[in-house]
Amino acid sequence: MMLRLRALLGFFVTVVIALTLHAQVASGGKLRVYFIDVEGGQSTLFVTPAGKSLLIDTGWPGNNFRDADRISAAAKSAGLKRIDYVLITHYHDDHVGGVPQLVQRIPVGSFIVHGPNREQDQATERGYAAFEKALTDTKAKEIVAKPGDHLPIQGMDVTVISADGQVIQKPLSGAGEPNTFCKQSEIRTPDQTENARSLGVLIRFGKLQILDLGDLTSDKERDLMCPDNRLGKIDVLVVSHHGWHESSSPALVDAIHPRVAVMDNGAKKGGSIPVLDTVRQAPDIEALWQLHYSDEGGAQHNTQPEYIANLDGPDAGHDIELSANRDGSFAMRNGRTGLDKNYAAGK
Ligand SMILES: [Zn+2]
Secondary structure: OHHHHHHHHHHHHHHHHHHHHHHHHHOOOOEEEEEOOOOOOOOEEEEOOOOOEEEEOOOOOOHHHHHHHHHHHHHHHOOOOOEEEEEOOOOOHHHHOOHHHHHHHOOEEEEEEOOOOOOOOHHHHHHHHHHHHHHHHHOOEEEEOOOOOEOOOOOOEEEEEEEOOEEOOOOOOOOOOEOOOHHHOOOOOOOOOHHHHOOEEEEEEOOEEEEEOOOOOHHHHHHHHOOEOOOOOOOEEEEHHHHOOOOOOHHHHOOOOOOEEEEOOOOOOOOOHHHHHHHHOOOOOOEEEEEEOOOOOHHHHOOOHHHEEEOOOOOOOOOEEEEEOOOOOEEEEEOOOOOEEEEOOOO
């Protein structure tokens, strides 16, 4: 009896190992990231080689499942049947608004948040209430994250940088040099909204580092980056706040030396001229990618069309996709043209 049980257990272990290997081979051992077009909101899906998934934000409410459908299409093309973790950076409509529709399209394991909403504003309170209801209805788990935490996602390391208005107090390993870009950054009045409470993360996959700080505002960038640079250098920057001018001070953008930046702007949301300029001229930058052509930016300030997923014209919902190797090399694909650009591993 014991022997048979052991043999059976051995068989199951073998099957599980085989399935895991199969999933890793199917994705070529790469981390895949989908920058989904939610028209000026945020929704970014990370899928590890073993098929574990993290979605950062869910786009807008309304629009008859537009954003939920775009997210589930990306999930489906990544071979997912559920999303393990959905991280809500903050409770503004363009980030948390899509939750009630999303959970009707695809199951979610856990939600990761910065804590309760503290902004007294009708739209924000409504969005928070709808999120809480979805949480109760689906019985999904809720994880409250603090700066310095590592999120429980297998296959990549996710470190919390900011949450609920707080930022990490100690530099990350290898960082902590004085930040010479602080003096070029103006001091702004502290933001009082949910933006400043954004749950921001640094994602490491092998040697590749991707920074996503949600809509974190300049005052918090200063708390994090001055006088010493607590982040060091990163490879890929998800431009904060859709490229809106309330974020992306030189103290952050220039100091972290991003090699590639991705802006989740809409045609008329984010994509401010000063931010387009700061990012395109950041030291060591190889390319700025944008989900949309920014009307405000015009030909002079937008990146080149080959790096823009959605040009002027009717809404087509094209995405941008990144696939990364553990050695730090990666490729970016424009969902509109289907063309790839390759980036060598960083030094
Ligand atoms: Zn936003």
